[in-house]
Amino acid sequence: MRGKRSKGLRLGTTVVALAALLVGGTACASEDDPASPGGTSPGGGGIKDGLSVAFLPKQVNNPYFTVSDNGGKAAVAEFKGEYKEVGPSEASASSQVSYLNTLTQQGSDVIVVSANDPNAICGAVNQARQGGAKVVTFDSDTNKDCRDLFVNQVTGQGIAENQVELISEAIGGAGKIAILSATANATNQNAWIELMKTELKKPEYAKIELVTVAYGDDKDEKSFQETQGLLASYPDLKGIVSPTTVGVAAAARYLSGSQYKGKVALTGLGTPNQMREFVKNDTVKSFALWSPADLGYLAAYAGAALASGVISGKEGDTFTAGKLGEYTVGADGVVVLGPPTVFDTTNIDQFDF
Known part of the structure; x- marks a missing residue:
């Protein structure tokens, strides 16, 4: 398991x-x-x-x-x-x-x-x-x-499999997605992203396209702005994966108060206390963490x-x-x-x- x-x-x-x-x-x-x-x-x-x-x-x-x-x-x-x-x-x-x-x-x-x-x-x-x-x-x-x-x-492979599976479920297995990461040099984030890219090459994810990786530097306001920028740059974006607790909470806050709520899916790695309101108001269907x-x-x-x-x-x-x-x-x-x-x-x- x-x-x-x-x-x-x-x-x-x-x-x-x-x-x-x-x-x-x-x-x-x-x-x-x-x-x-x-x-x-x-x-x-x-x-x-x-x-x-x-x-x-x-x-x-x-x-x-x-x-x-x-x-x-x-x-x-x-x-x-x-x-x-x-x-x-x-x-x-x-x-x-x-x-x-x-x-x-x-x-x-x-x-x-x-x-x-x-x-x-x-x-x-x-x-x-x-x-x-x-x-x-x-x-x-x-x-x-x-x-x-x-x-x-x-394990990094476990994170990659989990995150790709969750976003695939959230967008119905097809569409463009983006990743909102922490800092560009974060060891764990970069390893997970590379493994997610590999995971996305599996046949069951053939209809999902990763269009870009953005970096919020584990800062709330920058992560919020990067989410806004992703949606401005990719108006047909179907989902965002943010494998960082700061990033996923900031992205959820932006989506919750925007026209994209219910239209753009979000998952990632977050704490229950950060994400509870966004799960309960249907901004986020599911997310994960240890x-x-x-x-x-x-x-x-x-x-x-x-x-x-x-x-x-x-x-x-x-x-x-x-x-x-x-x-x-x-x-x-x-x-x-x-x-x-x-x-x-x-x-x-x-x-x-």
Whole structure:
């Protein structure tokens, strides 16, 4: 099922797990539980107390990263570490470098970063690693040689299949579509877009034409304006895919108040709280996302496992991420959270993030 959407996925195990997290809160393991912070994990050894863990998102005050970083904060509290969040207000390529340098000087044990650019922070990341920090990328990766692990929200192929399937359903399998992305250098966005282009070459999507890719730079107003520009440039556009939480919400806001509502379909990756009103007023039929809180939570545990010597980051290493259970490191030091969840009118009110 990984990466493929189905009707059962909506109310299946992924949704149940999400609901348990969001409604039930964080459960604490007992001291004798192998998964507890002080116990012995399947990967060997336990998480050290007092680890300093810093989260460096693409930009602070972004709703998506607020949720994901708070998931990391919850994990750090569980294994009795010290948490902090720092970061730029602008998601530009080099904006994270100074923060990485400062965290290195402060002697951070673990740095969890979502890269704005695959190469711009590599020098600073390697300096941090030379200084003793374990560096985990999440959400958006660097060059694989510039970090210890990458915690991926879902496989790129899974995102591509999900997004193309959703927009195909929304436009009846035929018509012109556009993609509204984040920044032009965003590692994850670019990988997903290339995979979506490949997915669109399948016979079942032969009647769908991707006409352009626009960039809103993960800024609300620019994304809003880019949506307006797309519709002005392509008056026969049938749909927009925006695989970024800022972009899809801004596009939905524009469509909701325009003549294109109900005529131009929109899907993408967004949070239920951002998109609820647009689903309920029929601007958006469905969209998808993983649990950003789980992503941050998993990234924190992965970093702690590295810093504690539970794992080294090589393929086949296993570790326990608190309530999420056991994970295995894959090829190129990648750990995958799981498949995306589709949100629509049937389930959106079950979630609060």
